[in-house]
Amino acid sequence: MYKTLTLKEFVSQVTFNIVYYEQQKATAVLIPVSHWHPAKAAELQILMEQLTYIPVFECSLKELEERLRPEIQNVEAESTHLGLYNLYEPDGNQEYNNHVIREYADHRELVKVNTTTGDSQIVSRRF
Template sequence: MEADPYKPIFECTLKEMEDRLRPVIEKVEAENLKAGFYNIYHYGNSKNMFVHQYADHRELVCVNAATGEIVVVNANF
């Protein structure tokens, strides 16, 4: 009898979790863009710099953690 291929998420390595979640994440990201929303990604190692990805462009933004203020650093990043 063959072993059950299902492995609980808590027993997976980081690579296995990434491989399992990547298709779901990509689907949600595409749905967000199609619905007119944007996706947010950290920019490099900076704690306050982010990329806002829209369907037709990306913006590099700086977020003030104390106030929540967002400043667009580069509108066509």
């Protein structure tokens, strides 16, 4: 059950109104238009992020991937900057079932991997 405010009560309020549900978790913020100020936008954004934050163990795989994407991109960029490579599996092609892609700063390599021994062989440097 939600704690609700009627329009009449809202219009008479001069401050933010936070709507809570029965477990006392905030679900919405009501702001009178007359009190909106662009300088407060950053504060409001922080508040809204706190209200909509989903703990990591409650995230779907897609939400977790989106949350981690900036950090993954930073790690990938740093590794190529250091002369290392990033490793990927080719997308959905059965022909490349035992292959990986090594991506360096200046080129990519298609590599066949023996899954029994771990030996690898470069198939193509440019593709």
